[in-house]
Amino acid sequence: MDDRIVEFVRGLRAAGVRVSLAESVDAMNAVEALGIAEKNTFRESLRATLVKESDDFAAFDELFPLYFGSSGPVLQSALEDLSGDEQEMLQAALAAMSGRLQQLMDWLTSGEGPTKEELEELARRSGADWADNQREGHWVTRRMLQQMGFAHLEEQIQQLVQKLQEMGMSQEAIEKLLGVVEANREALAEQAARQVGLQIAQQRANRPDDLHGSDLMNKPFNTLTEEEANLLRKEVQRLVTQLRSRAALRRKRGAKGKFDSKGTIRANQRYGGVPLELKFKKKKLKPSLALICDVSTSMRPVAEFMLRLVYELQDQVAKTRSFAFNSDMQEISVTLSGNRAAEAVTAVLYNIPPGYYATDLGNSLNTFFKEWLSAVDGRSTVVIVGDGRNNYNSPRTDLIKTLQRRAKRLIWFNPEHQRQWGTGDSDMFEYAPLCDAVYVVRNLAQLATAVDKLMAGG
Amino acid sequence: MFKDIADVRGRLGRQQYIASEEIGTVVYLAQSLCKPILAEGPAGVGKTELAKAWAAAVGRPLVRLQCYEGLDESKALYEWEYAKQMLYTQLLRDTLQNVLSDVQSLGEAANRLAQEEDVFFSENFLLPRPLLTALMSDEPVVLLIDEIDRADVEFEAFLLEVLSDFQVSVPELGTIHAKHQPMVLLTSNNTRELSEALKRRCLYLYVDYPTHDAELNIVRLKVPDLRPEMAQQAVAIVHQLRNMDLRKLPSISETLDWARALVTLNADSIDEKTLTNTLTVLLKYEADVAKAKRMMGNGGSRYP
Numbered sequence: 001m002d003d004r005i006v007e008f009v010r011g012l013r014a015a016g017v018r019v020s021l022a023e024s025v026d027a028m029n030a031v032e033a034l035g036i037a038e039k040n041t042f043r044e045s046l047r048a049t050l051v052k053e054s055d056d057f058a059a060f061d062e063l064f065p066l067y068f069g070s071s072g073p074v075l076q077s078a079l080e081d082l083s084g085d086e087q088e089m090l091q092a093a094l095a096a097m098s099g100r101l102q103q104l105m106d107w108l109t110s111g112e113g114p115t116k117e118e119l120e121e122l123a124r125r126s127g128a129d130w131a132d133n134q135r136e137g138h139w140v141t142r143r144m145l146q147q148m149g150f151a152h153l154e155e156q157i158q159q160l161v162q163k164l165q166e167m168g169m170s171q172e173a174i175e176k177l178l179g180v181v182e183a184n185r186e187a188l189a190e191q192a193a194r195q196v197g198l199q200i201a202q203q204r205a206n207r208p209d210d211l212h213g214s215d216l217m218n219k220p221f222n223t224l225t226e227e228e229a230n231l232l233r234k235e236v237q238r239l240v241t242q243l244r245s246r247a248a249l250r251r252k253r254g255a256k257g258k259f260d261s262k263g264t265i266r267a268n269q270r271y272g273g274v275p276l277e278l279k280f281k282k283k284k285l286k287p288s289l290a291l292i293c294d295v296s297t298s299m300r301p302v303a304e305f306m307l308r309l310v311y312e313l314q315d316q317v318a319k320t321r322s323f324a325f326n327s328d329m330q331e332i333s334v335t336l337s338g339n340r341a342a343e344a345v346t347a348v349l350y351n352i353p354p355g356y357y358a359t360d361l362g363n364s365l366n367t368f369f370k371e372w373l374s375a376v377d378g379r380s381t382v383v384i385v386g387d388g389r390n391n392y393n394s395p396r397t398d399l400i401k402t403l404q405r406r407a408k409r410l411i412w413f414n415p416e417h418q419r420q421w422g423t424g425d426s427d428m429f430e431y432a433p434l435c436d437a438v439y440v441v442r443n444l445a446q447l448a449t450a451v452d453k454l455m456a457g458g
Numbered sequence: 459m460f461k462d463i464a465d466v467r468g469r470l471g472r473q474q475y476i477a478s479e480e481i482g483t484v485v486y487l488a489q490s491l492c493k494p495i496l497a498e499g500p501a502g503v504g505k506t507e508l509a510k511a512w513a514a515a516v517g518r519p520l521v522r523l524q525c526y527e528g529l530d531e532s533k534a535l536y537e538w539e540y541a542k543q544m545l546y547t548q549l550l551r552d553t554l555q556n557v558l559s560d561v562q563s564l565g566e567a568a569n570r571l572a573q574e575e576d577v578f579f580s581e582n583f584l585l586p587r588p589l590l591t592a593l594m595s596d597e598p599v600v601l602l603i604d605e606i607d608r609a610d611v612e613f614e615a616f617l618l619e620v621l622s623d624f625q626v627s628v629p630e631l632g633t634i635h636a637k638h639q640p641m642v643l644l645t646s647n648n649t650r651e652l653s654e655a656l657k658r659r660c661l662y663l664y665v666d667y668p669t670h671d672a673e674l675n676i677v678r679l680k681v682p683d684l685r686p687e688m689a690q691q692a693v694a695i696v697h698q699l700r701n702m703d704l705r706k707l708p709s710i711s712e713t714l715d716w717a718r719a720l721v722t723l724n725a726d727s728i729d730e731k732t733l734t735n736t737l738t739v740l741l742k743y744e745a746d747v748a749k750a751k752r753m754m755g756n757g758g759s760r761y762p
Contacts, residue, residue: 020658026491033490034463034483041463044483052657054498054664237651276540315650318527338705 001036002028005046008067010205012050015059016230019050026050042068055340062134066198073187077111078180086173093163101156104149108184109177119195122147128199133227137200141193148192150185157181220442221302221415229305233341235444236308257281288319290375290407292368294386295352296326296359302415306385307345309447311336321375325364326352331372359389361427362396369399373406382407383454384435387416388428395427400434412438413450459516460486466515475504475511476676484663485512494621494642496606496657499665502709505645506604508665512643513600521595521640522602523588525609531616535626537585543578579630589620590634598638606656607646614656621659668710670697676710681717691728692717699740699750708740716740730754 009024030045043064051060079087094105107113114122126144131137149156157178164174219228263279271277291310295303307324314320314336322333330352336344376382382403404410412435414421414428421428432438439450460466467482477485485508488495497505513520523534547554557574561567586594592601606614620626624636644660646652668676674693677684684692696713708716716739725732733754741747 018654020654022658026493026661029491030487033487040479041483044480045487048480048484048487048661048663052496052660052662057664271540271544274544334705 001031004067005031007202007205008046008063009050011063011067011201012056012059014201014205015063016234017051017053017056017059018234023050023052039068055342063201066194066201069194073190075107075111075113075184075187076180078109078177078184079111081176081180082173086169089164089167089169090177093160093167096163097156097160101149101152104153105156105160105181107188108181111180111184113184113188113191119191120199123192123195123199126196128196129203131196131200133204134197134200137193137196140200141189141196144192144196145189148188150189153185218443218445221305232305232444233308236305236447237312237341288377288380289313289317289321290380290382291320291322292329292382292384292386293322293324293332294326294359294361294384295324295349295354296386296389296391297354297357298359298387298389299415300354303349304345306413306415307348308341309451310385311341311344313451319380321372323368323372324348324352325361326355327358327360327363329364329367329371357391359391360393361386361388361390362394362399365396365399365403369402376403376407378406378408380407381409381411381454383411383413385413385415385441387414387426388412388421388431389425390427392425395430397430397434400431404434404436409436410434411436411454413441413447414438415441417442460489462486469515470508470511473511473514474679475507476672476679477508477511478668478672481508481663481665484661488641488643488661491661492639494644494660495663496644496646496652496660497663497665498646498648500667500707500709501647502711503665503667504710505643505665506602509600509602509604509643509645512641513602516600516641518597518641519595519599520602521588521592521599522604524604525606525613527608527610529609529613531613533587534589534613534616535587536590536628537587538579539583539585543583546578546583581631584628584631590626592640593620593624593626593634593636595640596637599640601640601642603642603644605647606644607649607652611653614653618655618659621656667700667707670694673697673710673713677713677717680714681721683721684717688720688725688728689717692720695728695733696740702749702753704741704746704749705743706741706746712740 005027006024009019009027012019026049027046030049031042034041034045036042046064047057047060051057079090082090090109094102094109097105122144123140126140126147128137128140128144131140145151161174161178164177165171221232258281260279260281263281264275264277265273267277267279268275291313293303293306293310295307299306310322310324310332314322314333320333321331322336323329324332332348332351335347335351338344339347400410412431416426416428418440420426421432428438437453439446439453441447441450460469463479463482463486466486467477467479470477470482470485484495487493497508499505509522510520554571558567558570561570584590588601592599603617606617621642624639625633627633644656667673670693673696674689677689677693678686681689693713696708696716700707716736719736719739720728720732723732723736734751737747737750741750
């Protein structure tokens with residue numbers, strides 16, 4: 001059993017769940033304490049010790065039955081209900097079929113399905129070892145069933161029935177037989193699906209971890225596969241968590257301020273005026289952010305990432321207001337704060353449909369000035385995430401200029417290479433000189449540097 | 459101490475806390491593996507309540523530490539009682555004079571005083587805050603660290619020492635080991651991510667909104683005066699509200715408040731008027747109330 005748990009942990013890790021060594025030891029201890037007899041208890045004891053984030057429950061729920069479930073429903077035997085004569089008839093009818101189909105019909109009627117090894121072999125031949133994720137599993141399962149002869153099953157059953165009728169088997173017996181075959185067929189399909197699922201999970205766990213590392217850091221956002229995108233999302237989260245402790249550190253340093261005479265006198269009243277506790281004026285160094293994210297058509301490929309970033313930043317920095325725009329500005333702080341990351345990002349993208357040639361930063365800024373200018377004051381840093389492609393609308397550089405003067409700093413994150421600025425409808429060259437800093441953010445490495453500089457500047 | 463999972467659920471049930479199988483398993487594991495529990499989930503689903511019921515079920519005192527932004531070690535762990543030290547110095551002035559009466563030089567006086575300084579930094583003058591109380595208690599306790607996500611990152615790091623070794627160091631006294639290992643429950647409303655290190659040391663429990671039947675049981679248990687069919691109706695409405703896109707979904711505690719409100723108002727049935735009048739008990743945002751009213755208005759026929 002211990003081996004199985006270790007394999008399961010490897011499977012979880014391959015699916016992107018972070019499980020430490022200490023946690024797998026905990027899992028072993030928990031299983032020792034509670035036993036494995038009660039399946040639900042076993043499941044919950046593994047989950048409580050291994051999975052520490054509710055976002056990862058889905059991965060756990062997907063993998064658990066593959067590793068610890070039965071290999072599928074058991075096949076029933078059709079032979080028991082048949083008399084000796086009828087059994088012979090069936091054997092004779094089956095013997096007349098061709099090799100592969102005969103075996104399939106044999107499995108379906110006798111109730112003795114393929115052995116574990118046979119299933120494994122079949123799954124391998126259908127390409128289970130090449131599949132990358134569980135979604136491709138459906139495809140592999142279909143191929144596997146085809147290999148087993150499911151494609152011609154209908155006609156085979158027809159032929160079998162015909163033959164049995166010719167041999168003189170009673171209608172009642174035939175119908176009973178068909179009922180069992182039908183049930184077995186579903187059971188066998190289920191067995192095959194589970195086998196494929198398990199094999200995919202195992203071979204994923206065994207694959208070398210080539211996705212990690214600097215390659216991923218330097219890959220442009222819009223060329224990522226889904227798997228890489230998932231990894232990257234985790235990476236972004238880690239990045240921002242690191243930032244938080246840095247921000248906290250700075251706040252602490254900022255706490256040593258000037259001597260506060262009034263505060264000291266007040267605090268020491270209770271010691272009869274003897275100054276035992278000294279009070280200092282605290283410098284407030286809490287960062288305050290206003291994030292404006294472009295989710296227009298040209299930004300869609302990277303919008304999800306950028307919104308993730310916005311989400312994480314808002315999660316970490318208490319004083320954050322977030323906005324998104326396509327043709328007009330909308331505040332998204334509430335959507336982001338009320339939901340989990342994935343849902344929040346989907347909700348925002350859903351609420352602000354792309355619409356072709358609709359981007360209008362000028363108009364959006366105008367709305368921002370009318371409605372939410374109070375979100376920006378001398379202490380706040382404004383971050384605009386966008387490509388500056390304004391669809392030939394007025395860029396309203398005057399508003400950007402005012403914004404820059406009003407805010408502590410104005411920073412621009414642009415996912416486009418500098419070469420592409422100014423081409424077509426890009427107004428980036430007009431915006432760039434008005435910002436305190438512009439960062440090209442095309443991959444995670446650049447994003448890390450940019451966010452780091454953003455926080456370091458307070 | 460609990461015998462098995464069924465015992466956990468039974469005894470929590472006697473404290474009027476309906477524990478799901480998952481909660482039962484995790485609490486039992488926490489006891490047998492001696493690990494803290496980290497309970498996450500939306501606000502008002504009974505995470506804090508679990509700690510209270512747990513303490514009552516095992517018959518142990520509950521020590522509670524409420525976290526907030528800016529909470530630091532001195533507020534969570536211990537403080538020296540300056541005022542008491544001052545008072546004692548004043549009262550003991552004569553004794554001090556006796557001790558120091560025969561010394562010749564200032565240096566000698568300082569030395570002699572230094573020999574006695576342990577008197578002033580002893581446990582007599584130590585004002586234990588929740589964490590130290592839990593560690594120094596003569597009987598084992600249940601320690602509730604509430605809303606850990608509100609505390610700063612440094613405090614989280616400091617907690618790691620306490621939670622893994624159950625000891626703290628007070629510079630003047632040395633390291634204090636726990637007399638009995640407390641059972642620890644941390645709660646988080648998930649307003650921010652907690653550190654990996656803290657999560658690693660805990661068993662993870664996600665408490666979600668309960669199913670319809672579970673919530674109905676809770677309402678029946680906590681508000682027995684509400685008529686069964688009304689309880690059924692109330693829970694159904696709450697579940698419908700939870701499926702809506704609201705800013706703040708109604709939690710169990712709000713369901714219970716609402717049920718009590720219905721009892722107090724002596725309502726015979728939940729008609730549209732009662733609902734509109736009491737909706738503010740369930741929903742805490744103006745926009746949410748308006749949205750819910752619109753929805754109820756459209757499907758009004760479904761609420762006789």
